[in-house]
Amino acid sequence: MIETKLLEKTCEAVKHLYGHEIGTGAIGLEKTKKEIIGDYTIVVFPLLKISRKSPEATATEIGLFLRDHVKEIIEFNVIKGFLNLVLSDHFWMNFLVKNFSHPDFGFHKTRHERPVVLEYSSPNTNKPLHLGHIRNNLLGFSLAEILKANGHKVVKVNLVNDRGIHICKSMLAYMKWGNKETPASTGMKGDHLIGTYYVLFNKNYKAEMLNLIEKGLTEAEAERQAPLIMEAQEILRKWEAKDIETVDLWKTMNGWAYEGFDATYRRLGVDFDKIYHESKTYLLGKSLVMEGLQRESLIQKEDGSIWADLRDEGLDEKLLLRSDGTSVYMTQDLGTAQLRYDDYHPSSMIYVVGNEQNYHFDVLKRVLVKLGKAYAAHIQHLSYGMVELPQGKMKSREGTVVDADDLMDEMFKTAEETTRELGKANELSETEANNLFNKIGMGALKYFILKVDPKKNMLFDPRESIDFNGNTGPFIQYTYARIQSLLGRANAAGFRCEDENVLLQLPLLPLEKETIVRLYQFQAAVIQAGDEMSPAVIANYLYDLAKGFNQFYQELPVLKEIIEEKVALRILISKFTGDIIKKSMNLLGIEVPERM
RNA sequence: GGUCCCGUAGCUCAGUUGGAUAGAGCAACAGCCUUCUAAGCUGUGGGUCGCGCGUUCGAAUCGCGCCGGGAUCACCA
The missing domain is CATH 3.30.1360.70 (Arginyl tRNA synthetase N-terminal domain)
Known part of the structure; x- marks a missing residue:
């Protein structure tokens, strides 16, 4: 360059x-x-x-x-x-002429042998996905595309948290109050059905606690002694003992959750190459810990619990196995890290996980180092900020979560209303129209979330919904659609690319040159987005590009220009801009409509 | 309390490997559709870059100390 x-x-x-x-x-x-x-x-x-x-x-x-x-x-x-x-104008013209028809412009060919393993999504099977998960999923998917554009092979993995006490809570509530309901019998999505039981558990659990506190127990005592939590723990023990009835129900309910998640993932447009289940990896974690104990890099206390001592590194001791031999979150994560490494021998392992777990990943890496795992150095945590609501943090118990499916419904509805108001759906068939509303609604949502620096917390105000004007996804989609319309007309009128040598001698107007310069910058944006693991870099670049193009389009005639060479030049600029908008949007996981 | 993150226009966000008069969008106001899609374009107003000190030719950006907000430090995940 x-x-x-x-x-x-x-x-x-x-x-x-x-x-x-x-x-x-x-x-x-x-x-x-x-x-x-x-x-x-x-x-x-x-x-x-x-x-x-x-x-x-x-x-x-x-x-x-x-x-x-x-x-x-x-x-x-x-x-x-x-x-x-x-x-010189010649330099910029030369760039334009040499690259505009190159489909891989700005992308690097695969140049790394070993893949990157990228974990994202990682849902719990006890409740449906919410806005926070949406940020995670969009970041993960987009980052995968960005890394591919930078010449990496990417393996997208999803680690499903399908076991543990929280799962047992939903199961227990279902056993008590479920009346054998199913997604089919209720018409509810499986993950939502399970979510209602999770909420139900918490409601009754809280009531029991209050009851106990009234009888004079402290909050901590009440928390531990409430009958419901003790029953849930009993279910966990039964599950670990492979009790048939318990495991059957667990399988059934998890199946419902997976069906629900799959539908949400499809709508979000995200996918995975490999799905890991915590229920199948935690045992490997246990054996790693036992190995570490034998090699004396870990310590065991009198009660049998096993710990990593990180005090000389400025941290504390970290529990890896409970005194009863059961595993904790960290144990399981050690196992999945090892499994991933064995499966793919990746050059790096990236985890898209919220910044509330910064400490967890710090510890994870250090414990892996203690266990002698060289790949610990290649673990990267893409730590993203929380999505906050005007009232503050989302809390499932207080009913202030923004549900992922509901939100997508809202976006679709708003897209439909706005598009109809503008009369832009009039000539479309129903299928075409729905397709368009979906592209616009999802485009607005995805762009809104991805344009913010991943590291930062962001605010989402559902009342104001998401705008379709200004620095938004639909603005960029609209710019693209306009270009396609223009190119369609050019094609119909029979304009063809002029002789390159003629174009190379053309002097450029400021708006022409500025647009070409922005096209040139696409290459740097892709690299920077990859280095910083930030889709926001692409989003900001895109806005600049689209905004600049609209200015160009507004000020300069393309097809109505008198000088033939200028017509050719401006068509070239428009086509190249359209292509790069599409490619950039795809890096964000956003589709662009040909008309809107 | 320890550790970490954040604080830029009324609101949401760019800009932070130190560089020129700090930028967008939304909201407000004023213009532009007999010419390629007005989900667009142009213009106006709006700022102690949380505060202070320091380093530097130069600080929103780096360092230190405050103030304000958040996260985390579980035999939870």
Whole structure:
């Protein structure tokens, strides 16, 4: 890319002019600010110690050297310590002509042998997915696409938390109050049906606790002694003992949950290459811990419980096996890490998990190191922030969760209303219309969530719903649809690509050039998004691209332009923009409609 | 209490490997459809970048100390 060349040539300039060898890292190269003439700017302040001259003189000397030694640079200007370089129109035209028809532009061919294992979603089978899971799923899916675009093989895995006390709670409530209901008999999605029992358990559990507290128990005592929780624990023991009835019910209810999840995943447009079940991996975790104990990298206490001692690393002791020999969350995660490593020998293992588990992953890595696992160094935690509601954090018990399926229904409805109001569904068949509403609704939702830096907490206000104007998914989809319409007309009118050599000589108007420059930046955006594991980089790039194109489209005629070569040029720009919008949207897991 | 994260316009967010007058969208107001889709474009107003000190030629960005918000530190997951 041209950036690399500019950096290297600047180093040469410094060596030639001042006799100093410097690395490209010592040079500040950035895009020139909008108001100033130029494409790239070199900040020369850091070089003054070497040049021993004024900022202006240094910048001018380097500018002269670059102009003479880099054929793409046709002129430059100096403002204080800023050297602004102007690249030739020919350079930008050449880029456009050489790349616009290249389907893989901006993407790298697979260049890493070992795959990346990417875990995301990881639901519990005791309740349906909510808005927080949506963020997780969208991030995970998008990140997979971004990594593929950067030349990685990606294995998407889902670790289902299908065992444990929380699962038993739903089971118990169902046994007590379920009346043999099924998804079929109630017409409810399986995961939602199970969710009602989870809620029911908590309601009654809370009532029992209050009762006990009234009788003089402390809260902690009540929590442990309430009959319901003790019954749930009994179910857990039966499950671990492989009691047939218990295991059967567990299988049945989990089956309902899976059916429900599958439907939600399909609608969200996410998928997995491999599904792990905690019920099948926790035993491997146990054996890893026992090995570690034998090798004396772990410690056992008098009551039989096994721990990792991390005190000399500034952390605490961490329990890995309970005194009764049963496993905890960490045990299970050690097992799945090992399993994944054995299954794929990946170059890295990425976990898309909320930032509330930062400590967990810190400990996980350290314990794996203690167990002598070299792959611990390649575990990465994509730690994303919480989705908050105007009232604060979502809490299932207080009924303030935004359900994933409900939300998607809402989005669809809003998309339908808005589209009909605008009269844009009039000529569509029902299937086509529903298809469009779905694309728009999901596009709005996905873009809304992915445009925020994953690391940050974000706010979701269901009342205001999601806008379809401004910096939104539908805005970008609309830009794409407009381009397709334009290209359709161009095609119908029989416009064909002009002779390349003619185009290469064309002078560019500012809006034309700005748009081409943005297209060029797609390559850097893909790389940056991969490095930072951030779909938001793509989303922000996309908005900039679409916004800029709309300006171009508004100000300059394409098909109505008089100069034939300009028509060809602008069609080329439009086509390339459309292609990159589509590719970028796909990196976010968002579809674009041909008409809207 | 220990550790970690966050604090930018009324609201939601960009910008944070230190660089030029801090940017968008929404909301408000004012314009632009006899010309390629107005889910669009243009313009106006709106800021002690939480506060203070420091490092630097230069700080929203780095360091330290406060203030405010959040997460986490379970024989929960």
